[in-house]
Amino acid sequence: MNTHTPAALLAALLLAAPAVGTSAADAGPVVPTPATTLRLTVTGPAPATIAPSPESTAAPAPAARTVTLHCDPAGGDHPRADAACADLDASQGRVDRESDTACVLLYDPVEVRAEGVWHGRPVSFARQYGNTCELNARTGAVFAF
Template sequence: MRTRLGVLLAAGVLATGGSVVPAAAAGNATAASGAASATEGSAAGAAALSSLTMTRSGSSWSGSLNKQVTLLCEPAGGTHPKPEDACAKIAAVNGKLDQLPRASGMGCPGVWLPVTITVTGTWRLQPVYFTKTYGNDCEAAVGSNLVFQF
C-alpha cells in the first residue's frame, strides 16, 4: 500500500510540476518584458544586475540643480543620459564610486555653489550608498569622470 501511495504521489507531483512550470515561466517572461518597456534603453526581457538611483541637489547660476536619474547596468539602461559609458566607468572601479578618477584635461571654475550627489541601489547585487558634496556642478561631473554629469 505504501509503495502504491508513493508512486501515485510522485506521479501527481510530476504531472502538476509539468503544468505549473510553463505557466510560471510565461508569467516571468511577461513581467520581464513589462519591466523592460518601463525602463528606457534596457535590453528586452533582461533584468539589470545593477540598479542605481542618482540624485543631484544644490544650486547653480541658473537656479536649482535638483535632478534624479536611474542607471541600470548589465544590461545598460535607465534615464541616465549615457548609461553605457557610466556603467563602464563604474565597472572599472568595481562599483566603488569614491574611487572614480577625475576626467582628464578638464577644469572647472573656482566658484562655490555646492552640489551634493547621492547614489543608492545595488551594484552587482551588493547594496550601494554614496554621498559627496562637490564645490559646484562642474566639479561633480569632472570629479566623477563624468558619471555624475546628468
C-alpha cells in the same frame, strides 16, 4: 534538524533549473548575473539666472534631478547609461575616484546621492562637490544628466 539555509537552497534550485526553452539534458548551469540598479540624484547648482523677487530676499532653492541607472545591460532613464556603467566598471563600483583635472575655484555647490546595488553589492553614497567641474572630474558620466 534541517541544516540547509534558504540562500543555499535557492542557489541549488537556480543551478539545477534548465534555461527557458531548453531541456535539462542540454542546459548548462544557470549562473544569475548580479544586478546593477542605482537611483542617482543631483541637487544644484543653485539657479544663477533667477533673481529673487522684491517680496523675498531668499535665493531660489537648487533643483533636484533623479534618474535610474541599470547596468548589464545598460539602461534606465539615465541619458548616458553606457558611459556611466563603463565608468562604474572601470572603478570597480566606486562612484568617487581621484582625478588630475584642474577646476576653477568657483564655489557653486552640487550635492549628489547614489542608492542601490552594483553587481549585487549595496551602494549608499552621498557627497557635496564644490562645483560641477569637480563633480564631473571625480564621478565621470555617473552623474552626467
